[in-house]
Amino acid sequence: xxxxxxxAPGPLHDLIAHxxxxxxxxxxxxxSAFRPEPSVLALDYVLSGDLFxxxxxxxxxxxxxxxxxxxxxxxxxxxxxxxxxxxxVNLSPSGEWAVYGFxxxxxxxxxxxxxESQTLVRASDDDQFAMTAIVRLDGLDPxxxxxxxxxxxxxxxxxxxxxxxxxxxxxxxxxxHPDSFTLTLPPPEPA
Numbered sequence: 040x041x042x043x044x045x046x047a048p049g050p051l052h053d054l055i056a057h058x059x060x061x062x063x064x065x066x067x068x069x070x071s072a073f074r075p076e077p078s079v080l081a082l083d084y085v086l087s088g089d090l091f092x093x094x095x096x097x098x099x100x101x102x103x104x105x106x107x108x109x110x111x112x113x114x115x116x117x118x119x120x121x122x123x124x125x126x127x128v129n130l131s132p133s134g135e136w137a138v139y140g141f142x143x144x145x146x147x148x149x150x151x152x153x154x155e156s157q158t159l160v161r162a163s164d165d166d167q168f169a170m171t172a173i174v175r176l177d178g179l180d181p182x183x184x185x186x187x188x189x190x191x192x193x194x195x196x197x198x199x200x201x202x203x204x205x206x207x208x209x210x211x212x213x214x215x216h217p218d219s220f221t222l223t224l225p226p227p228e229p230a
Contacts, residue, residue, distance in 0.1 A: 051085065063197070074227050084170045086167070138150070
């Protein structure tokens with residue numbers, strides 16, 4: 040199985056499980072993130088473990104949908120520059136996706152214009168699931184560095200959910216927390 044299908048030049052970042060969840064059959068979760076174009080975010084997620092015990096939504100097709108975080112879902116939180124506003128990107132293994140804009144921490148949620156999941160591809164074998172997404176975020180300033188929070192929600196067959204992120208700055212899982220935006224992605228160099 041080819042795990043990194045966008046050809047992401049960046050490293051894989053290991054996500055850590057929040058102690059409030061149930062890691063269960065998940066051995067690890069890594070993400071590579073980069074900006075191939077100023078307004079585009081490319082993500083490669085790699086979930087490892089006993090996949091027979093993980094609830095992975097079946098493929099239904101690439102379409103916009105809400106409440107994806109209620110089941111196994113890969114996420115990215117993106118803030119352009121230093122302001123309080125940010126975008127939340129939800130990517131389901133089903134092919135469904137959503138992008139929300141926030142004016143500040145969990146405030147002023149919108150469905151911003153100029154966003155699109157351009158590519159969503161998945162691949163798996165018995166112990167590894169990989170998903171690639173290329174998302175256009177035209178509403179974010181393309182000329183400044185983007186601060187990123189990478190995360191995932193993983194449901195397991197026997198019940199329970201695990202919450203994965205680059206960091207967990209609060210006692211309960213909170214991917215929106217301002218201190219979760221720990222990865223910086225500068226705009227790509229001009230060709």
